[in-house]
Amino acid sequence: MKTLFFSTILFFLVIPSVASAQIDSRCFARDDCIDERSKLNERLGYGLTVDQIAGGFVREGADCPAQMFSSIGGAMQDAGYCLPVSSADVKITVGGRQRFGNVAEYIAFIYKYSFIVGAVLAVLMIIVAGFQYVVSAGDTTKITSAKKRISGAIMGLVLLATSYTILNTINPALVQLRLPNIWMVRGEQLSPQCADLPANVPLALAREQGADAQTPFSEQLFTTDRSTPAEAACGNEYYISGSNQVCQGSYCPPSSEGVKATCASDPIAGGRTCVSGNVVGIVTVDIGLVELISGGNWLTGLGYKILAGIERTTTGEGWAWPWLDIIDTDPGEVGESGPTDVRLYVVCEATGAVIPAGAYTYSARTHLGAGFLTDDEKKTQRFAFGVSDAEIDRLLGQCLAQGTGAKGYVLEVDFSEGGDPFEEEHFVGEENGSGVDLGDTDNDKKECLLREAPREKFISYDDLKQGIEITIDVENIGDVDDEDDRIRYYGNLGYNVCAQQEEAQAEEAARERCSNLQRSCATGNAQDCLFFYSAGCR
Incomplete structure (x- = not known):
């Protein structure tokens, strides 16, 4: 009993030292605060000035480290609290103004x-x-x-x-009027990547992967466990000099064969690990809705699955396990043919033309198991492949040779379709680490869609060279069976514009044909006169 008592006391004494490594969620780097306030000002239409927006960053009295890494500025900056954006409108003009910040x-x-x-x-x-x-x-x-x-x-x-x-x-x-302090809270608590920090920022090891807790912050650590952003190992956490802010290490040494490796998540064991290849992907399905609805009850979950099955029969066959049909559990070198079910393309800016990579340094597929539950729909696959810097540059040069730059890079992925022996190929881009469906390849307007889709939904040149991990949720990939499906799935990416352009081109071609038939008919060509009226020309 005494042992239990003292263990409990010790536990609560240790908690503050562990928690002290966490930065108050109200703390912002200066540029991050200004950026958040600018976005809110634009979205809410308050019309605040640049000075009013910047005035919402407050250092006085803020329980924050002296500096934090700014994801906007890309450097260490002053840290403080951030006031929310507000507006006070008055009906009587005072000094030429009717709108105030508060x-x-x-x-x-x-x-x-x-x-x-x-x-x-x-x-x-x-x-x-x-x-x-x-x-x-x-x-x-x-x-x-x-x-x-x-x-x-x-x-x-x-x-x-x-x-x-x-x-x-x-x-x-x-005279220093201020409303009650209601501070903004950082909506995303993910630590920055150490690799994004300036190269000369000192780091100190905070926690090795697998350790139960962080080492308490101390300036002494920057003497005993000093590192640089380029040396920050994958899976480890590091303190940033000048604050107790933590960044995530991502450095992976190349394999013995010289193949690049990418720091990627391990969905089964947890944490992060180095995976051979500079493009690493997870293909899975988000089962949160099934678990939420069923609440762990197999009968409720079965009812949801039946309803989901009915929905799929009305919108398409859906996707079948394994999501990627060709599984190579014994990774190895590949030649000119490249991977069989995931391939890399560059998309040219002005035309939307796609050009495939011609050579890969490495390719592998593997099952990662059933995940948390045993249902087939929860199973996960990983793919990885390597493309040399020279090949990435060659693809960029192909677009430059056409007189246009590269908009970005995409993956062409072959998904296994339920109830269909043939796979359905889709272009997949990336946004914030998640795969983005950019349309099926069996589509005569695919180049137009890739031209119209926002640039931020493509894999960037820098990310491809540094190594990138993409998580593809098959529930976010549209099962396309007809034109209505394309309009529904890709209308927000610009497909409606493509359809309107095609319709306008068809109408213009029809008018041109009618005009030619009319001229021919006027010269006495009876057959063209017949064609003119039978084609509905007026």
């Missing part, structure tokens, strides 16, 4: 505006009293009245000029 700003503006108005009125009063003194013609009553007005105006002007000092002496809060 009520406190409105009151402060009224004070400054009143100061100006009061000063002008005092000066006018002195002028009027002076005129009254001049025209008094020796009348002592008028002279006395004029002197009182002048002295009163001067005293009022002095009092107005010193009012700020008086109020600030009584209570600084009377």
Whole structure:
């Protein structure tokens, strides 16, 4: 019993030291705060000025480290709290304004505006009293009245000029108005990648992969366990010098054969591990909805699956396990043919033309098991392949040779379709580590769709060279059976524009054909006259 008691006390004593390594979620780097406030200002349409937006970053009284790494600025910056964006609209124009950042700003503006108005009125009063003194013609009553007005105006002007000092002496809060502190909270608590830090920022090991807790932060660590961003090993956590902010290591040494490796997540064992290849992908399915609805009850889960099956019969066959049909459990070298079910393409900017990679340094597929549950739909696969820097540059050069730059890179993935012996091929891009369906390849408007789709949904040149991990959720890949499916799945990517362009081109071609038939008919060609009317030309 005594052992249990002292263990419990020790546990709670240790908790603060472990938690102290965590930065308050209210803390922002300066540029990150300004960026968040700018986005909110634009979305809400408040029309705040640049200075008003920047004024929402507050260092005074903030329980934050002196500096934090800014994902926007890409460097260590001052850290502080970040006020939310707000707006106070008034119906009466004051000083040419009807919109203010908040009520406190409105009151402060009224004070400054009143100061100006009061000063002008005092000066006018002195002028009027002076005129009254001049025209008094020796009348002592008028002279006395004029002197009182002048002295009163001067005293009022002095009092107005010193009012700020008086109020600030009584209570600084009377002149430094601020609403109750309701701070923004960082919506994403993921630590930055050490590789994104400037090369000269010192790091210290905070936790090795597999360790139960972080080493308590201490400046001494930067002497005993000092590292650089380029040396930060995959899976480890590192303290950033000057703060207890933590970054994630991602360095992977090349294999003995010289093949690049990428720091990727391990969905089964957890954590991160080095995987051969500079493109690593996980193909899986998000089963959160099934688990949420069923609540662990097999009968409720079965009912959901039946309903999901009915839905799939009305919208397509869906995808079947294994998601990638060709599985190579014995990785090895590949030649010119490259991987069989996942391939790399470059997309040219102006045309949307796709050009395949011609050579791969490595390719592998593997089952990762059934995951948390035993149902086939929870199974996960990993693919990986390597493409040399020279091949990546060659693909870029192919687009440059066409007189256009490269928009980005995409994967062509062959998905196994339920109830269909043939696979369905899709172009897959990437956004924030997640696979993005950019359309099926059996589509005569595929190049238009790739041309219209936003650039941020493609794999970038830099990410491809550094190594990238992409998680593809098969539920986010549209099972395409007809044109209606394409409009439904890809309308938000620009497919509607492509369909309208094709329709406009068809109409223009029809008008041109009718015009040619009409001219031919006018010259006496009876057959073209018949074609003119049978084609519906008018």
